[in-house]
Ligand code: MD3
């Protein structure tokens with residue numbers, strides 16, 4: 001199934017379910033080498049969402065700004081390689097939404113506890129806005145906010161559950177988006193945790 005949110009934005013309900021058994025141990029493995037951390041924004045706020053990365057590039061933030069980096073600033077080492085099932089899932093989902101040949105070089109792994117949220121923002125630290133972004137939801141449900149091209153534009157609420165995949169590209173690539181504070185609705189596999197994998201072509 002494929003639900004259209006906009007001209008270039010699609011929800012693929014349950015698309016990741018066949019991959020879950022491979023994804024969960026891979027996430028544990030990479031969190032051992034690059035632990036989840038709460039980043040500080042340039043404005044001095046500590047994010048409620050914890051983050052790690054895998055792939056050639058990882059997204060990071062501190063008082064000096066947002067950027068992609070080839071190394072984990074906490075360890076000085078390269079980010080863990082992108083596990084093969086991650087790459088395959090991202091590529092198959094993008095292709096299902098009409099974006100053939102997606103080759104992500106960055107995967108942000110966001111971890112939410114109850115109450116964690118992501119305020120409205122645009123993803124514009126990537127070099128090539130021509131490539132789509134693929135987002136995979138695991139664990140607790142969340143309500144995603146999908147806005148317009150200006151911060152004040154009205155938003156639509158998109159409920160996302162374990163296994164859902166969203167693909168954003170084309171003219172929807174730079175739309176504002178966010179995640180409402182998570183409710184405490186524990187998931188059988190992940191407990192009181194939501195994990196979001198976001199695949200990008202950053203470099
Ligand atoms: C819509 N993460 O890490 S990715 C992020 O659930 C982020 O953790 C969300 O936003 C999360 O930056 C969901 C979904 C996403 C990514 C890029 C978009 C939605 C988008 C670009 C344009 C429109």
Ligand code: FE
Pocket residue numbers: 121122123177
């Ligand atoms: Fe985002």
